[in-house]
Amino acid sequence: MLLTHIIIHYDEITLKGGNRPFFERVLLNNIKEFLKNIKYDKIYKDGGKFVIDISKTDSKTGTQNIEKILKNIPGISNFCFAISVEKDIKMIGEETVKAVRSYLEKNKVETFKIEARRSDKEFEFKSPEINYKIGEAVFENTELKVDVHNPELEIIVDVGHRQCFIYFEKIKGIGGLPVNAAGKLVSLLSGGIDSPVASYMMMKRGARIIFVHFKNKTINNTGDDKIKSLVKELSRFQGNSKLYIIPFEEFQKEIIAKIPSKNRMIVYRRVMFKLAEMIAKKEKAKGFVTGDSLSQVASQTLDNIGVIYNSVNLPIFSPLIGMNKQEIIDLALKIRTYETSIIPYQDCCSFLIAKHPETKARLEDILKQEENLEISKIAERIIIKIRSEVI
Ligand code: ATP
Ligand code: MG
Numbered sequence: 001m002l003l004t005h006i007i008i009h010y011d012e013i014t015l016k017g018g019n020r021p022f023f024e025r026v027l028l029n030n031i032k033e034f035l036k037n038i039k040y041d042k043i044y045k046d047g048g049k050f051v052i053d054i055s056k057t058d059s060k061t062g063t064q065n066i067e068k069i070l071k072n073i074p075g076i077s078n079f080c081f082a083i084s085v086e087k088d089i090k091m092i093g094e095e096t097v098k099a100v101r102s103y104l105e106k107n108k109v110e111t112f113k114i115e116a117r118r119s120d121k122e123f124e125f126k127s128p129e130i131n132y133k134i135g136e137a138v139f140e141n142t143e144l145k146v147d148v149h150n151p152e153l154e155i156i157v158d159v160g161h162r163q164c165f166i167y168f169e170k171i172k173g174i175g176g177l178p179v180n181a182a183g184k185l186v187s188l189l190s191g192g193i194d195s196p197v198a199s200y201m202m203m204k205r206g207a208r209i210i211f212v213h214f215k216n217k218t219i220n221n222t223g224d225d226k227i228k229s230l231v232k233e234l235s236r237f238q239g240n241s242k243l244y245i246i247p248f249e250e251f252q253k254e255i256i257a258k259i260p261s262k263n264r265m266i267v268y269r270r271v272m273f274k275l276a277e278m279i280a281k282k283e284k285a286k287g288f289v290t291g292d293s294l295s296q297v298a299s300q301t302l303d304n305i306g307v308i309y310n311s312v313n314l315p316i317f318s319p320l321i322g323m324n325k326q327e328i329i330d331l332a333l334k335i336r337t338y339e340t341s342i343i344p345y346q347d348c349c350s351f352l353i354a355k356h357p358e359t360k361a362r363l364e365d366i367l368k369q370e371e372n373l374e375i376s377k378i379a380e381r382i383i384i385k386i387r388s389e390v391i
Contacts, residue, residue, distance in 0.1 A: 005084050009048075009078050012177055034073055040057050080169060083167070087159060087163060092166070111145050113153075114135045182206030188212055196335070203234070209238060211244065255373065276312075287317055
């Protein structure tokens, strides 16, 4: 059986009313960008779906690569490998029977159901008639029995505008909305388990993520491989990503000199946001992403989160805030960042903080202690030199 097309169904875009064409355009652009190194004939919109013509994608690895890529593109709800047939009911019947026979050579099923779709409302037969006619052809020419409630094989006959598609199995995508539809966010990426998962969560809500990592080279000179490989894994979902690595040692020295140890973690994180805000301005990003989960560590008590999030004006998004550690780990495994996240790495946040850090910080106290910090002076000198890397 020669599979000639891929049918792509999208997720929430269908709920977008008047903005739907915009979301469809963004998703189509993303798919084209992801497939730019792969040979296929063309991609086009047909009714409420996209169709990729792969009749000229010769090798099996070619189609396998497309499958791998589509599985990770936010906005795609599912996709199917299909054969195409002329829009003639007799031909559709014959080709469906051929396709089912070929399917039965490799798969053992006993019951089926035809599920007709009609994107072309002008087609001479309505869905129930298509179900009946094609169902009859399959019933008479194979051993299969009909089961409309719980079929082992669901045969979709989709009459599009140009041709009719026949397919059996849907491959699940990650759903959500296409990257770039929502605008940009700066993600504070630590190298731990949580922040990569948080970045992924916002990507599948349509945000393009710019990554910022703070590093103190004097306590951690292991190189940047770990951070870069995390960004590389996450780029499977949004395409090429920008990463800024900001040297944190001077800021940290300044904080250690002037802030009592029990408040240092809070001030490290406030300063990180302030510096990330400079990157956000440059990138025209509209907010931040962080891997905070309520009460997981001392910096994540409600009081401390209040004080930390008060450091900047742009909104801070914490998509993991209500998740348990195990739930976050499960997602990290699913998106394949876990293995990299658990490689030992000294995060600058844990450097010279107290054994018993403050858990009920008060904004007035922290602001008072920060008065003598000369962060912006150091920032002017350092941030201006920082260039992003594309990964
Ligand atoms: P993670 O697993 O994401 O590191 P965590 O539970 O270890 O989270 P913290 O290390 O306190 O918690 O960090 C909380 C959040 O602060 C992180 O999710 C991340 O967004 C940000 N953060 C911490 N350290 C850094 C860093 N060195 N560079 C950039 N962001 C950081
Ligand atoms: Mg951490």
